[in-house]
Amino acid sequence: MTAGSAPVAGEAIPPLERCITLTSMVAYAGATWDWHRLHYDPEFVAANRLPAPVVDGQVFGALLVEMLQDWLGPRCFVQTLDFTFRNLVFAGETVRCSGTVTEVGEGRLSADLRVDVVGTDGTVDRAAVAPAGARVLLGTAEGPGA
């Protein structure tokens, strides 16, 4: 999709990459009122034989929506979003959200999405979320229930 053009089926969505630092995880814990020690406490993490604090999986849903909205602009509304967790992601790792448009209809599109953990060279290390998908309403910032 170029500026001013409509999305088409098969089109790749510009990916979103984010390094998830422990600081951002602590901020996320505060913002969601979820202070589970798994997400920041080294002692709790070590006792559970994990290598580092675990990223809260639901943040990937937020990042997928951010990717879609950054691409489609403010006048869109994510109506459905589904995602399946594949592997844990740990503090300090970088994830890449990506997707492909599968269907475009009158005022809406559907897309297949995924989230991968990527290495410092940008290659995929493992899937964090897959499969995932969204249905997005186009031309409106508000949902049908408004």
Next chain:
Amino acid sequence: MSLLTEDIRGLVGRTRTYIAPEPFGAAAGRYFGLAIGDDNPLYSDPEFARAQGLQGVTAPPTLICETNQYAGLPIGDDGYAGHMWQIEIPGTRLVRGGNRYTLHRRLRPEDVVTATWSISGVEEKVTRSGQEMLVLTSRAVYTDQDGRPLAENEETMIFVSLAGNS
């Protein structure tokens, strides 16, 4: 022995409702945007939001399904203060399967959220490596102060049998 006991079957239909003690607030959405690194002005600039047809600032769309803000529950030993079913199945480990969100409209700062969770299904399956597992599906329906729908969140939790693990 099957993981799907009569006690487990009896969980289907269990319901729990939480009513937020106050409106959601504009700061909650702005804070969440900051935390996830999303600088979309829909969450911080009322003029920009109104120019897009909204009543004012909103929150990142998935926040309503992610936050425990409405629950008013005490902080547990593990630090968690959100909705849980407190289901323990001996000889299993719990993993999260995934979520499916249906969003009906943008959250507004003045919304007072009610979240109603229910256990909608439980079924027994076998993993690709042959381990038994129990898939529990629960669903949250979020409504505003007038009972109008805001969002739904279907969540899958998987209890994987440890039998046969070394």
